[in-house]
Amino acid sequence: MSSPRIDPAELIFETYRSSGPGGQNVNKVATAVRLRFDIRNSRSLTAEEKERLIGLAGKRASREGVLRIEAQRYRTQDSNRRDAQRRFERLIEAARRRPRPRTRTEPSRAEKRKRLEAKRRQSEKKRRRRSADRDD
Numbered sequence: 001m002s003s004p005r006i007d008p009a010e011l012i013f014e015t016y017r018s019s020g021p022g023g024q025n026v027n028k029v030a031t032a033v034r035l036r037f038d039i040r041n042s043r044s045l046t047a048e049e050k051e052r053l054i055g056l057a058g059k060r061a062s063r064e065g066v067l068r069i070e071a072q073r074y075r076t077q078d079s080n081r082r083d084a085q086r087r088f089e090r091l092i093e094a095a096r097r098r099p100r101p102r103t104r105t106e107p108s109r110a111e112k113r114k115r116l117e118a119k120r121r122q123s124e125k126k127r128r129r130r131s132a133d134r135d136d
Helices: 047-060 077-096 109-135
Strands: 011-016 032-038 066-071
Touching (some): 011 077, 032 077, 047 066, 047 077, 066 077
């Protein structure tokens, strides 16, 4: 169904009427799908993965830690369900990837020299303006 370690019982699918295209059925059939997943209470994710998933989800995750993905791109409920599930799986895969630790680097001697030279030019420009103002 979804990623190997996510228990399908943890996914809740709800349907509702889509605001998008739908032809004759637009006001009769619930084709849009909302996938809900309780991140904080999930037994399928580690604490580290949960935090990363909440960060990646952004405003799609509520304060309580419930992820909500809404799919209404397609005209059929089945297509929208697959779309929501695909998007969920991509989020889970991204959350499971550990970010590489940043390796600290020092600016090169040329970069330092360039920065100091720019500061000197800026300082000189300001100094010239000051003396010009005092003459008025």
